[in-house]
Amino acid sequence: MTNNITRQDFERSFCPVACALDELGDKWTLLIIRDLLLGKKRYQEFLASPERIATNILADRLKKLESAGFVRQQIYQQKPVRCQYILTQKGKDLRPVLQALVTWGKIYYPGSRVLDAVE
Amino acid sequence: MTNNITRQDFERSFCPVACALDELGDKWTLLIIRDLLLGKKRYQEFLASPERIATNILADRLKKLESAGFVRQQIYQQKPVRCQYILTQKGKDLRPVLQALVTWGKIYYPGSRVLDAVE
DNA sequence: AAAATTGGCTTGTATAATGCAAGTCAATAT
């Protein structure tokens, strides 16, 4: 690489909202980020969330989140190798976005409430 | 209707994030909301945005946004009937969500910038 | 007056994403 400030190729446009939605714009990705922000780390914890994500979709999203730099894998035991998923700074910095969505959602979906944090 | 506080049926879960993503979780819906917040109102204005949404998807999303109460149609001329789309309070209140996404996106997609407001 | 353009869509078809159930595989617990 000739320089370390890599140019984005702006999949659909140069708008930060469009760029964000290229990586986050579906029904599941932000729910996994929500779980991670609440302290969940493992496959079974994500599967246990009330929205009942399918295993193939979860595996796919975790892969995409990792290659997009939102999470990294951390091995927490050998034999058998088991890993957990940890938010990177890019992922953690989505907290204000999720928080704004929660504030809005609690108004427009009366009766809704956030899940309890893990631990 | 027997009362005016309608109960949500919580498509996937009672989480405000999940409820929000049931209505907003795709690659296009929030871009249309962005356009509306920037002052765009008409079909051709949405089509002119740099992401190049397809006409059938735009028509579908405007229909869904209307039935979900994010926008309402306003006829601005008869012969032929032409209408524009106006954000409801529910739609307008998404501004902080979009703003948080822009703040985040400008950091993680260097070189990205928001479109100019209309008018 | 005829032809082209504008605005707001709809239709058809191909490709991709999502959802559901079941299966795999290594290791640990019973």
Add this chain to the structure above:
DNA sequence: ATATTGACTTGCATTATACAAGCCAATTTT
């Protein structure tokens, strides 16, 4: 020895998305 756990993968049906073209009424241009 058998069952269970954890992290997936595979197969297949359904649904969503993308792209191109077409439609229709009215207005503008030639």
